[in-house]
Amino acid sequence: MQYDRFESAATQEQGQSALRRGEILAAAATLFAEHGFHGASMRDIGERVGLLKGSLYVHIANKDEILVEIVGDTARRLNAAVSPVLLATARPSDKLRMALKAHLLFASSNQNSMFVLQHESKHLTGQPHMWICEWRLRYQQLWWSAVDVGVRCGDLRQDLDIACATDMLLAAANLNATFDMTSDTGAVADRRWEVLRGGLLP
Amino acid sequence: MQYDRFESAATQEQGQSALRRGEILAAAATLFAEHGFHGASMRDIGERVGLLKGSLYVHIANKDEILVEIVGDTARRLNAAVSPVLLATARPSDKLRMALKAHLLFASSNQNSMFVLQHESKHLTGQPHMWICEWRLRYQQLWWSAVDVGVRCGDLRQDLDIACATDMLLAAANLNATFDMTSDTGAVADRRWEVLRGGLLP
DNA sequence: CCTACCGATCGGTAGG
DNA sequence: CCTACCGATCGGTAGG
Numbered sequence: 001m002q003y004d005r006f007e008s009a010a011t012q013e014q015g016q017s018a019l020r021r022g023e024i025l026a027a028a029a030t031l032f033a034e035h036g037f038h039g040a041s042m043r044d045i046g047e048r049v050g051l052l053k054g055s056l057y058v059h060i061a062n063k064d065e066i067l068v069e070i071v072g073d074t075a076r077r078l079n080a081a082v083s084p085v086l087l088a089t090a091r092p093s094d095k096l097r098m099a100l101k102a103h104l105l106f107a108s109s110n111q112n113s114m115f116v117l118q119h120e121s122k123h124l125t126g127q128p129h130m131w132i133c134e135w136r137l138r139y140q141q142l143w144w145s146a147v148d149v150g151v152r153c154g155d156l157r158q159d160l161d162i163a164c165a166t167d168m169l170l171a172a173a174n175l176n177a178t179f180d181m182t183s184d185t186g187a188v189a190d191r192r193w194e195v196l197r198g199g200l201l202p
Numbered sequence: 203m204q205y206d207r208f209e210s211a212a213t214q215e216q217g218q219s220a221l222r223r224g225e226i227l228a229a230a231a232t233l234f235a236e237h238g239f240h241g242a243s244m245r246d247i248g249e250r251v252g253l254l255k256g257s258l259y260v261h262i263a264n265k266d267e268i269l270v271e272i273v274g275d276t277a278r279r280l281n282a283a284v285s286p287v288l289l290a291t292a293r294p295s296d297k298l299r300m301a302l303k304a305h306l307l308f309a310s311s312n313q314n315s316m317f318v319l320q321h322e323s324k325h326l327t328g329q330p331h332m333w334i335c336e337w338r339l340r341y342q343q344l345w346w347s348a349v350d351v352g353v354r355c356g357d358l359r360q361d362l363d364i365a366c367a368t369d370m371l372l373a374a375a376n377l378n379a380t381f382d383m384t385s386d387t388g389a390v391a392d393r394r395w396e397v398l399r400g401g402l403l404p
Numbered sequence: 405c406c407t408a409c410c411g412a413t414c415g416g417t418a419g420g
Numbered sequence: 421c422c423t424a425c426c427g428a429t430c431g432g433t434a435g436g
């Protein structure tokens with residue numbers, strides 16, 4: 001493809017707009033996480049990126065699209081970070097331990113958008129709402145399968161309730177750690193795995 | 203106290219209004235759980251109890267008061283259901299197992315208001331917001347103490363990270379079980395406790 | 405990217 | 421408990 005000065009200018013403009021779009025999505029994720037989708041206005045989002053609300057529509061189609069983009073992108077990236085771990089060839093218990101760490105690591109560096117994915121995607125409508133429901137199921141099944149294999153091959157407890165154990169693992173993964181300064185995310189993952197692995201009783 | 207016909211009439215009116223108020227709070231809890239505090243309008247709430255939105259203000263002061271009432275009442279009743287179990291004189295592991303069951307039993311018969319307590323109380327402002335933050339801390343500490351005693355007296359694993367274990371217990375308690383027909387709440391509590399108690403590995 | 409505007413809806417009130 | 425209304429703000433658009 002030829003990049004003459006006009007195309008180059010067009011590409012630059014596209015790049016600028018894509019950057020702006022990214023800023024807007026990041027600002028929206030922060031505000032949606034704090035005030036909820038309906039509690040954060042286009043005015044609020046504009047203010048956070050130094051634009052008047054009308055100018056936002058140069059970069060995004062409407063408010064719903066912002067939510068779709070945040071939730072969809074976050075779900076896709078979380079999946080990309082965790083699914084390779086769970087689909088690898090390894091001991092199920094090792095895969096689960098590492099998947100927990102991968103999920104928590106992703107969550108700790110995407111706190112706002114992860115919160116939106118968890119608690120605000122219910123405000124999606126139509127197709128996007130269906131997509132995210134299906135995504136959630138697929139993501140659960142990914143974990144479920146690893147637990148299932150683990151029980152069948154004796155790597156995990158034989159008498160384990162597989163669905164319940166999967167729920168508990170996902171709960172540990174989705175638990176909003178206050179990712180504080182005193183301990184890095186990896187350590188949080190290790191502590192949670194230690195409780196889940198060995199249980200509460202001696 | 204004398205109940206002449208006038209006082210009786212006044213009492214009846216009070217009773218009627220209190221009933222209406224209860225209906226309104228229940229309707230609001232359902233709508234806040236489904237659409238969020240800002241996503242459910244006074245119009246929606248009125249419709250659900252067969253009133254026009256203006257008429258709601260006979261029974262409640264404003265929209266914020268509805269949220270305060272739902273969250274405050276639910277927190278108080280949850281505490282009343284669970285704290286006696288955790289404060290009793292018994293083996294810590296038994297108390298935790300029973301507290302998990304008590305919490306889940308309460309949650310299963312208060313699904314809407316529990317959801318509002320968990321996810322919409324962030325929209326409270328001023329004093330009520332402070333109250334609920336403090337309540338949450340107290341409720342956590344209640345569980346934390348039982349875990350702490352359990353570890354100290356050897357009833358629970360000695361090498362347990364107490365804060366982390368408490369988080370996992372509360373996660374198991376707050377996990378939104380789809381309380382379906384195939385299994386009662388008690389069974390869900392038993393399965394969760396079994397995973398937490400014995401751990402994932404053989 | 406801003407100015408200026410749109411119709412719709414918001415929470416809430418007065419008067420009966 | 422309803423009718424009729426209030427000012428404010430909502431998401432979104434046209435025109436420059």
